[in-house]
Amino acid sequence: MTKNKINSPLSCPILALTCFALASQTAAAEPSFPELETLIASADSNLKIPGGSVRVVEDGEIIFDRYFGTFSEDSKIPWDEQTVVAIASISKSVTATLVAVLVGEGNLSFDDPIAKYLPEYAELKLQNSDQSIRSPTIAECLSHTAGFPGGTMGKLPKNSPVKRGDQAEVARHLATQGLAARPGTQYAYTFRGYAAVSRLIEVVTGRPIAEVMREKLLSPLGMNETTFTLGVSLVRRLPLFASRAEGRSDEEVAAQIERYRAERGPFVNTAGSLISTPNDLQRFLQFHADKGLVGSRQIVPASVLARLYRKQPATKNYGLGFNLRGGGVVGHGGATGTSASADLKTGRILIVFTQAGSLNARPLISGAAKVMYP
Structure with a gap:
């Protein structure tokens, strides 16, 4: 079985190792979960889910990585490892x-x-x-x-x-x-x-x-493609917007982005407007599984992070920015049809991305969670 590892930004001081690590991120993982393959095949044949991805990580290594379908029913752009998504309420975590x-x-x-x-x-x-x-x-x-x-x-x-x-x-x-x-x-x-x-x-x-988020969290974790800000290159890789950019020049797309920003105003919705990638969310969840460590650097004391996973008064199963599944599993979903979770006891990570909406993506997301966190 091929295993791939997303390296932390602090763990590869030698350029050759960095290049090797970046190349290994996109290498295909061998099939290892037939139940997931069945769920993905079902989702791929469902027109309500044009495309998506499922990733499983254990001990910091990718052991299952699948991309299927296209950006939309009308699009021919394949969903692949370069696709970025609106993660919606995962932003809360x-x-x-x-x-x-x-x-x-x-x-x-x-x-x-x-x-x-x-x-x-x-x-x-x-x-x-x-x-x-x-x-x-x-x-x-x-x-x-x-x-x-x-x-x-x-x-x-x-x-x-x-x-x-x-x-x-x-x-x-x-x-x-x-x-x-x-x-x-x-x-x-x-x-x-x-x-x-x-x-x-x-x-x-x-x-x-947005600057504080970048300096204090995203950059230290190596989450370089996670952002609140749309740019031309990201729009072309973002299923929710890519169809509007097809056949248009970079200048035309940039003008579209400016109109979009003007319509939405300057408020940054930290509860739901981040865009990200499987690689970046893997880094994020691994950070939690590693109790605040990135390489040898303790970014946050483990005791402080533990407060995020503590059930809060007046809630059924919610901590601070995290849903609490039980058994050590924490995570969050998004209304765009996304889910990111980690078993803090075993280190297993599950990332499911679609942009089909939470209702349409629910069978895939809940099914994958049942397989990974029985």
Whole structure:
């Protein structure tokens, strides 16, 4: 059986070894899981899932890697190892991990009230009430128990201030809307807590959230193709947008991207707008499986990361940015039809990518999880 390993950015000081490592990433893995092959064959024949990929990693080595289909029903672009995807809510796990980095550095605490950094949250009220309530904590924001109303950005009206403002304006707007419940008492899945925390990070660091994410987490982990920012080359490799770029020059695609940015406003949705690759998410999950180590460097204390995997009050199976499957398995899914998980006890990693939507991708994702985490 051929095994491939994604090397950490700190583990290959010699250029020749680096080149070898990069070449090995794309080498084909031998079939090892007939149940997965059956699931993929079924998905490949299902027109609701035009294309996708499934990767399994054990002990840091790729033992199963499959790419199937095309970007869309109408596209002839094959889904392969160069494909990048909108990972949607898997972004929450990445953002929560960034918070863990800052906690490990002593810049903040999971239990800090967000009003400590964002004064607009010091005098919150319950919606439709004059009752004053306390500020939610960072942990409550990351576990969807801060008291914000549930809902995703996609459900907001086009003229919502959230879709026009920057991080600071969005955080202030959310504070003026009040909370739907007292912090720590109810679970309501939403982007809002992450919006507040992303602004808090900007206040603490004095820098834009995307820059902090790159410097503190993505670059140290070698996640060089994970980003909030669309570029021409990435758009051509991104199934959700590639069809719009086919047959167009780079200049035309760049103009399309600028129009898209203008329509969406400057707000960076850290709860759902990252794009990434299997290689990068493997690095991310391996980092968690290795308890915060990258090579010989401890990026985050293991004790700090462990807080992310602790079931939070008022939730059924949610930590801080991670769903808790049980038995040591943690991860997250995305509305675009993506899933990334790791068994922290065995080190096994499962990454399933489609862009077909969570409902259409559910049989593949849940089926693969049952095979990998029986």
